[in-house]
C-alpha cells in the first residue's frame with residue numbers, strides 16, 4: 001500500500017514562507033553568487049539536469065548519476081552493503097539495491113505532505129543485522145496542527161517486495177502547531193547504539209526554542225524505543241543535520257534566518273541561542289544580537305553569511321578521500337553546493353565549497369568510502385562521488 005499524502009496548512013504555509021530559510025519556492029530563497037552556467041532555473045522547483053562530467057568539472061570528484069527520485073529527502077545504506085533506503089518527501093520509502101533496481105517499501109506511515117513537511121529521515125538500527133529495524137521521521141497532523149514524529153518497523157524483503165513490519169510511532173514532537181515549516185527531524189544513533197538523537201525544529205515559532213516545556217527548537221535524546229525522551233540541548237532553529245564524529249562528539253548543522261546558518265558542537269544542556277542570538281537577521285532586516293562571549297549561549301563553531309541553507313550533515317571516515325577523514329560534509333540547499341568543514345577535535349573551520357548547480361539535500365558516506373549525494377526537488381538525482 002502506498003502511503004497516503006495529506007496536504008495541510010497551505011494558507012498558513014504561505015504566510016510563513018517569508019521567515020524560513022527553506023521556503024517552498026526556491027526562487028524566494030536567499031541565494032549566493034554562483035556562475036550562470038551552474039545556476040538552476042529560477043523558480044523551476046526542479047533539480048537541474050547536468051551531464052555528470054560537466055556538473056563537477058574542476059572539482060576533486062568524478063560523478064556517476066545513479067538515478068532520479070521525486071523530492072528525495074534522505075538516504076541510508078544497509079550495513080556492509082550498497083543497498084540503500086531512500087525517502088521521497090511525498091511519503092514513499094524506496095529500497096535501492098546495489099544493482100540499481102528500486103522497490104517501494106510498504107508499511108510506511110501516512111505523512112503530512114506540504115510546505116516543508118512530508119516523509120523525512122531514514123536510518124537503521126545499530127543492531128540491524130539481528131533486529132532489521134528501520135527508523136523514519138515525518139511530519140504528521142493531529143490535535144493542534146502538525147508536528148514531527150519518529151517511528152520504527154522491521155524491514156522484510158520478500159521476493160520482489162519489501163515492507164516494514166510492526167511499524168509504530170515512538171516519539172511525537174509536542175506540541176503540534178500551525179504551519180508546515182521547520183520540523184527538523186534528522187536522526188542519529190549514539191556511537192554505542194544506546195541512544196537515539198532527534199533534531200526538533202522550532203516550527204517557525206521562535207520563542208518556544210527557549211521554553212523547556214516545549215519540544216520545539218531542541219535536540220532530543222531518547223532510548224531506541226522512544227522511552228525516556230529528554231531535551232539534550234535547546235535554542236535551536238531548524239537543525240537539519242546531526243552526526244557523531246569518530247571521538248563521539250555530536251555535531252549539528254542548523255538553518256539560520258537571513259544569514260547565520262550554523263555548525264554547532266552539541267553539549268548536554270547547551271543553549272544555542274535562538275531566537276535571542278544569531279549571526280543572521282530576521283527576514284526583512286530585523287536585528288538579532290550576534291553570538292558573543294558571555295551572552296550565556298553556545299556560539300556556533302562555523303557560520304555562514306549569506307545563507308547556504310544546510311540541509312544535511314555527514315562526518316567522513318572512509319578511505320577513498322583520505323585527506324578528509326574526520327571532516328564534516330554539509331549539503332547546501334540555497335547554496336547549491338557541497339561544503340566541507342575541517343574538524344580537528346572540538347574546533348572547526350571552513351574548508352571547501354563545491355558548486356553543484358542544484359540544491360544538495362542529502363549527503364551520505366557509502367561503505368566503500370565514496371560519497372553519495374541526493375539533489376533536491378522533482379527528478380532529484382542520486383550522484384556517487386569518487387576521486388577524480
Ligand SMILES: [Ca+2]
Pocket residue numbers: 074075076122362363364
Ligand atoms: Ca542519511
Ligand SMILES: [Ca+2]
Pocket residue numbers: 235262272273274277278298299300
Ligand atoms: Ca545559535
